[in-house]
Amino acid sequence: MAQLLRQLERICGDDHVVTHPHALRTYESDGLLQYHVTPRIAVLPGTADEVREVVVACHGAGVPWVARGAGSGLSGGALPVEEGVLIVLTRLHRLLEVDLANQRVVVEPGVTNVAVSHAVAPTHFFPPDPSSQIVCSIGGNVAENSGGAHCFKYGFTTNYVTGLEVVLPDGGVVELGGKAVDLPGYDLVGAFVGSEGTLGVATKIVLRVIPRPEAVRTLVAFFDHTSEAGQTVSDIVGAGLVPGALEMMDRLSIEAAEGAVHAGYPPDAGAALIVELDGSGAECDARFDEVVSLCGRNGATGVRIAADDAERELIWKARKAAFAAMGRISPNYYVQDGVIPRTRLPEVLERIDELSREHGLRVANVFHAGDGNLHPLVCYDASVAGEPERAEELAGLIVAACVDAGGSITGEHGVGVDKKRYMPRMFGEGDLDAFQRLRCAFDPAGLANPGKVMPTPRLCGEVPGPYRQHPLEAAGVAERF
Amino acid sequence: MTVTPASYQEAAEALRTTAADGRRARVRGSGTRLHWGAPVEPPDVELSTDRLDAIVEHNAGDLTAVVQAGVPLARLRDELAAAGQMLALDPPGGGTVGGLFATADSGPLRHRHGAPRDLVLGMTVALSDGTLARSGGKVIKNVAGYDLAKLLTGSYGTLGAILEVAVRLHPVPRTTATAVGASEDPEAVARGAAELTHARIEAQCLDMAWAGGTGRVLARFAGAEAASPAADAARILEAAGLEAAIEDDDSAVWDRQRAGQRSSDGIVLRASGVQTQLPDQMRAARDAGGSLVGRAALGLSWIALPGTAGAAVVDIRRALAPAPCVMLDAPDEVRRQADVWGVGDSPAIDLMRRVKRRFDPAGACSPGVLVGGI
Numbered sequence: 001m002a003q004l005l006r007q008l009e010r011i012c013g014d015d016h017v018v019t020h021p022h023a024l025r026t027y028e029s030d031g032l033l034q035y036h037v038t039p040r041i042a043v044l045p046g047t048a049d050e051v052r053e054v055v056v057a058c059h060g061a062g063v064p065w066v067a068r069g070a071g072s073g074l075s076g077g078a079l080p081v082e083e084g085v086l087i088v089l090t091r092l093h094r095l096l097e098v099d100l101a102n103q104r105v106v107v108e109p110g111v112t113n114v115a116v117s118h119a120v121a122p123t124h125f126f127p128p129d130p131s132s133q134i135v136c137s138i139g140g141n142v143a144e145n146s147g148g149a150h151c152f153k154y155g156f157t158t159n160y161v162t163g164l165e166v167v168l169p170d171g172g173v174v175e176l177g178g179k180a181v182d183l184p185g186y187d188l189v190g191a192f193v194g195s196e197g198t199l200g201v202a203t204k205i206v207l208r209v210i211p212r213p214e215a216v217r218t219l220v221a222f223f224d225h226t227s228e229a230g231q232t233v234s235d236i237v238g239a240g241l242v243p244g245a246l247e248m249m250d251r252l253s254i255e256a257a258e259g260a261v262h263a264g265y266p267p268d269a270g271a272a273l274i275v276e277l278d279g280s281g282a283e284c285d286a287r288f289d290e291v292v293s294l295c296g297r298n299g300a301t302g303v304r305i306a307a308d309d310a311e312r313e314l315i316w317k318a319r320k321a322a323f324a325a326m327g328r329i330s331p332n333y334y335v336q337d338g339v340i341p342r343t344r345l346p347e348v349l350e351r352i353d354e355l356s357r358e359h360g361l362r363v364a365n366v367f368h369a370g371d372g373n374l375h376p377l378v379c380y381d382a383s384v385a386g387e388p389e390r391a392e393e394l395a396g397l398i399v400a401a402c403v404d405a406g407g408s409i410t411g412e413h414g415v416g417v418d419k420k421r422y423m424p425r426m427f428g429e430g431d432l433d434a435f436q437r438l439r440c441a442f443d444p445a446g447l448a449n450p451g452k453v454m455p456t457p458r459l460c461g462e463v464p465g466p467y468r469q470h471p472l473e474a475a476g477v478a479e480r481f
Numbered sequence: 482m483t484v485t486p487a488s489y490q491e492a493a494e495a496l497r498t499t500a501a502d503g504r505r506a507r508v509r510g511s512g513t514r515l516h517w518g519a520p521v522e523p524p525d526v527e528l529s530t531d532r533l534d535a536i537v538e539h540n541a542g543d544l545t546a547v548v549q550a551g552v553p554l555a556r557l558r559d560e561l562a563a564a565g566q567m568l569a570l571d572p573p574g575g576g577t578v579g580g581l582f583a584t585a586d587s588g589p590l591r592h593r594h595g596a597p598r599d600l601v602l603g604m605t606v607a608l609s610d611g612t613l614a615r616s617g618g619k620v621i622k623n624v625a626g627y628d629l630a631k632l633l634t635g636s637y638g639t640l641g642a643i644l645e646v647a648v649r650l651h652p653v654p655r656t657t658a659t660a661v662g663a664s665e666d667p668e669a670v671a672r673g674a675a676e677l678t679h680a681r682i683e684a685q686c687l688d689m690a691w692a693g694g695t696g697r698v699l700a701r702f703a704g705a706e707a708a709s710p711a712a713d714a715a716r717i718l719e720a721a722g723l724e725a726a727i728e729d730d731d732s733a734v735w736d737r738q739r740a741g742q743r744s745s746d747g748i749v750l751r752a753s754g755v756q757t758q759l760p761d762q763m764r765a766a767r768d769a770g771g772s773l774v775g776r777a778a779l780g781l782s783w784i785a786l787p788g789t790a791g792a793a794v795v796d797i798r799r800a801l802a803p804a805p806c807v808m809l810d811a812p813d814e815v816r817r818q819a820d821v822w823g824v825g826d827s828p829a830i831d832l833m834r835r836v837k838r839r840f841d842p843a844g845a846c847s848p849g850v851l852v853g854g855i
Contacts, residue, residue, distance in 0.1 A: 102755040184852035190631025240652030282709035343542035408623035434614030437839040
């Protein structure tokens with residue numbers, strides 16, 4: 001490790017290698033604060049070539065590493081490895097090329113999500129918009145296949161990445177995809193996006209941007225109960241509408257958000273539904289009235305239509321504040337991320353209510369209603385003995401309810417370290433085996449972000465060639481796959 | 482020898498025994514794209530998906546479906562249309578769901594809705610050691626595990642056999658209208674296409690075409706109110722110097738675009754470029770005596786040449802380099818002489834070989850058909 005440290009200092013300069021325990025604490029967690037591990041070394045390369053040299057050095061020393069962007073992830077995906085190196089990519093924040101004629105933007109991984117849309121404004125935008133978009137990095141978006149409020153209509157990060165320059169865990173550099181689509185061979189861009197830093201580190205990312213819609217119409221409707229809001233969503237989708245956004249909040253999240261930002265939501269509302277139509281002005285006008293009348297037919301107690309951008313911002317303010325606002329009504333909270341087939345919403349919400357009562361903990365629900373992505377916020381008090389454990393158990397049971405309803409353990413936060421134990425709920429042995437094959441093709445030595453995604457540590461066999469025992473296998477730490 | 486499994490287990494077992502015997506297998510749907518890819522020796526075993534032909538789930542309220550590989554696309558289209566929905570993939574010709582995803586073929590709807598990779602939610606595959614593996618799920622948002630469905634989409638059967646796919650659906654729009662602009666000047670056609678690509682309009686399809694000395698730009702709008710944006714598009718095309726008209730009954734126009742992606746006796750090259758290369762693509766097609774249909778916003782074109790024009794393939798590739806031009810349809814003798822994939826080796830292709838070795842260490846799944854001899 002001492003030799004590796006000297007190498008890293010030579011590559012990046014002393015100023016960009018962190019080893020002091022106090023300084024390292026900055027990096028001990030990502031956005032999921034429940035987990036913390038202090039890495040042995042944090043290194044902040046300044047160029048793609050320095051990243052490559054760092055990875056080569058780690059590979060030579062057989063030391064595992066974790067890549068980190070802005071550290072805003074919510075599944076512990078950028079949690080360091082204790083005996084490893086943390087590669088912090090914040091210094092790679094150059095916007096390399098804005099090729100608007102071809103609707104492509106080329107960035108380094110540390111560029112923030114919102115900077116991409118700013119770079120192509122006012123004519124174009126980059127659709128994935130996670131709520132952390134002001135701080136989160138494109139490299140992190142690629143690792144997690146980030147979504148946001150507009151993915152029901154526009155899709156996810158994976159639908160907007162056409163090319164990647166990747167440093168593989170053995171230090172090799174590959175160009176996957178490019179500005180063009182349908183390049184010959186496997187869709188390795190598709191395989192890499194969402195791989196949570198386990199296949200390598202992206203040092204250059206080619207993004208597709210699209211024209212901004214001509215018109216946007218936004219409303220928020222209030223209901224006594226989430227079931228009425230849920231039925232409205234079903235009716236909207238059933239009418240053949242694909243809104244740009246369909247966001248639901250329940251009573252507790254409205255109460256918290258309203259207390260924080262005063263967006264004018266009635267504090268006694270049982271549910272709020274934000275509907276945003278975008279596209280051609282004629283199309284929006286033709287269908288917006290339909291949305292309003294569907295809200296009324298399902299018993300909306302009030303409908304507020306944004307008359308201008310300021311009113312639209314205000315409607316969104318409450319939704320965007322919902323997570324942070326939970327701090328006002330609960331000393332601690334845990335953000336869960338699960339997906340259900342949207343039509344199963346009523347029964348799953350009922351199940352969450354039931355679990356909430358059984359555990360004696362409040363749960364607020366914020367919901368990307370169009371695509372069935374639930375964000376239950378489990379409230380607890382860490383200073384009360386047993387509550388953190390009860391909260392964790394409750395959060396786990398909510399995920400189980402999502403899977404039982406035919407859904408997924410994560411819609412946008414990723415598996416990371418937090419959810420790997422739930423992977424066997426969704427995937428059988430054969431499925432996990434197939435995942436491992438991809439991992440082994442990219443990272444046979446298992447050095448890139450080890451201990452994430454897969455529920456149990458696995459090693460890669462040599463293919464083809466004679467069997468050789470891996471040091472970790474000899475030590476009984478991991479079993480051979 | 483042809484094997485026609487009736488279950489996923491049977492398919493996996495057939496693939497396993499084939500690989501264990503050191504033989505080569507090829508998955509077959511209805512055979513519409515079986516000649517694509519590099520020419521290889523006939524397989525020892527053909528795995529037919531004929532009996533894997535169930536629409537397992539159509540969750541209309543969730544806009545999703547789970548479909549077996551052998552389901553003919555035409556049948557799926559009819560079933561979904563009955564509920565006012567569609568799988569927004571419209572490649573030319575017939576074929577099966579499995580063949581569509583194995584080749585990642587696409588049609589004009591790709592402009593708005595994306596390619597097969599963008600609409601696949603999950604996949605079940607059989608690997609050559611008999612492993613049955615499922616990835617993804619059947620909900621439209623899901624990031625659990627690696628996205629193997631994207632890896633397998635467009636893999637030409639070289640990683641395993643696609644048995645089932647879960648897909649995202651879209652509502653069938655109430656109305657459509659298409660603005661068509663025509664010109665004999667490739668620059669004007671390209672300009673019109675670029676204007677529409679960058680306009681704040683939301684087209685469902687945005688294509689261009691070049692044939693017999695005339696170029697056209699076609700923009701289709703779909704929704705409750707298609708006529709008004711189509712009129713806007715027609716005005717933009719006229720301002721770019723094209724003669725514009727509106728087709729309300731537009732299905733024949735788009736059938737022609739789709740048909741341009743195929744040739745029964747000629748050569749079709751698919752050029753992967755960027756938008757600003759579209760004029761070059763049109764000129765290359767014109768100079769070679771061919772025709773072109775293209776997805777204007779994707780920089781993707783299909784150039785059709787007469788079957789005797791094998792020599793022109795080299796010229797077109799040189800003119801459009803480094804954009805890859807993949808040969809799809811072509812007479813056998815042309816296919817044997819040309820490099821079908823048209824790209825040299827690279828670290829990315831070497832990584833693809835590593836992926837192939839992990840998924841199919843026996844090399845039993847359609848070896849040699851993909852780029853780089855994979």
